Amino acid sequence: MPLSSLMLNGRLMHMRCAAHIINLIVKDGLSVMVEGIDRVRESVMFWTATPKRHERFEKAVAQENLKYDKKIALDVKTRWNSTYLMLSTALEYIPVFDRLATREKLCAPFRPSADDWKFARQLCDRLEMFYDITELLSGTKYVTANLFFPKVCGIYLAISKWQTSNIPKVEEMSALMKEKFLKYWKDTHGLMAIATVLDPRYKLQFLNAMFEQIYGHTWFNEVKKVRDLLYDLVLEYQGSMEGVGTTDGVGTSSNNSSSSTVGSGDKSVVDIFDRYLSSQPIISTTYVCTIGFVLGRAIVAKNNRSRHYSLVAVCRDEISYFAKHCSRYLGYSCNNSCFRISF
Numbered sequence: 001m002p003l004s005s006l007m008l009n010g011r012l013m014h015m016r017c018a019a020h021i022i023n024l025i026v027k028d029g030l031s032v033m034v035e036g037i038d039r040v041r042e043s044v045m046f047w048t049a050t051p052k053r054h055e056r057f058e059k060a061v062a063q064e065n066l067k068y069d070k071k072i073a074l075d076v077k078t079r080w081n082s083t084y085l086m087l088s089t090a091l092e093y094i095p096v097f098d099r100l101a102t103r104e105k106l107c108a109p110f111r112p113s114a115d116d117w118k119f120a121r122q123l124c125d126r127l128e129m130f131y132d133i134t135e136l137l138s139g140t141k142y143v144t145a146n147l148f149f150p151k152v153c154g155i156y157l158a159i160s161k162w163q164t165s166n167i168p169k170v171e172e173m174s175a176l177m178k179e180k181f182l183k184y185w186k187d188t189h190g191l192m193a194i195a196t197v198l199d200p201r202y203k204l205q206f207l208n209a210m211f212e213q214i215y216g217h218t219w220f221n222e223v224k225k226v227r228d229l230l231y232d233l234v235l236e237y238q239g240s241m242e243g244v245g246t247t248d249g250v251g252t253s254s255n256n257s258s259s260s261t262v263g264s265g266d267k268s269v270v271d272i273f274d275r276y277l278s279s280q281p282i283i284s285t286t287y288v289c290t291i292g293f294v295l296g297r298a299i300v301a302k303n304n305r306s307r308h309y310s311l312v313a314v315c316r317d318e319i320s321y322f323a324k325h326c327s328r329y330l331g332y333s334c335n336n337s338c339f340r341i342s343f
Contacts, residue, residue: 008232008233008236018137018144018148018152018192019134019137019138021184022130022133022134022137022155023080023134024180024184025130025155025177025180025181025184026080026127026130026177027080028176028177028179028180029173029174029176029177029180030080030083030127030173031176032169032172032173032176033123033169033170033173034077034083036116036119036120036123036169037083037087037116037119037120037123038110039110039111039112039113039116040086040087040090040112040116040117040120041074041075041086042107042110043090043097043101043107043110043111043112044072044073044074044075044086044090045074046106046107046110047072047097047100047107048072048073048074054071054072056100057072057093057096057100060096060099060100061093061096063099064093064095064096064099066092066093066095066096070089070092071089072086072089072090072093073085073086073089074086080127080130081131081134083127084124084127084128084130084131087120087121087123087124087127088124088128090120091117091120091121091124094117097111097112098111119167119169122167122170126158126162126170126173129154129155129158130155133151133154133155136151137151145192145195146195146196146198146199148192148195148196149192149193149195149196149206149210150196150202150206150210150269152185152192153210153213153214153269154268154269155181156178156181156185156214157213157214157268157269157272158268159174159177159178159181160174160178161268162174162177163175163178190225190226190229191229193207193226194226194229194230194233197226197227197230202273204223204226204227205273205276205277205280206273207223207226208223208276209272209273209275209276209277210269210272210273211223212276213272
């Protein structure tokens, strides 16, 4: 198949899996952290080795007046998400492990110390963000394209913050994670950034805020690359849709949408975006919307029907977003040959 037959001559043909990239990032970072949780792992292994030991552990939980809602389970070393689940559960029963270690001589040699538990909590708190984001991006009943870019920005900001930690192992982990992150960042951020630009909650302003933090004084050039890619996409669709019948709206809707926007794992992203918006001049609340408005500028284009429908096609095919997420924002108007977004 010739490249000329593909969209933008094949520029968008190769798209890496977001969840797989996150998996690679965490694996590299976790490689220097696993030694710090050996005692916790061995303790969990001991009390889950036989049904009788597990029964003793459950009785000890009751003696500590705790609820045994989550059962302790040993992780699989090659799967970091199971390590997170093991730690998050074990940390809820620290008094139980300490109580049993004083009574059972066999597990005394690998009884976790206070520092071991502190290190386990540090690691668990960092893995939680990756776990939640992976779960979100692996969803099948809602659109995930528009969720990717804000979450990945949150990962980058978090890793950068961890590099200033006073724990040497955390600093080493952060350096490895950042190296892997930058390796794949350039291959994924273009099209996924467009998905965020097409989200009426963010538009190009979100890219301005995030890229300023990530790229520093060169952020404007990076935003321009995304903006140019979106224009190229619209022009590509415009050329392919000439002479093709169009409709005046999106005919389907869905209630299966993700309730998460920029979630709890990356609060810094929300704070940065809020600060950026508060520094911008206040504009009118209702605009006639074309590609110019999606990029953050109000441009009236009543006679530019083909470009409008090209943008709608980009949203439908590349992002599949407006029909599923924005039913409360969008009202298509065939009279004005454009659609409105009201905030």
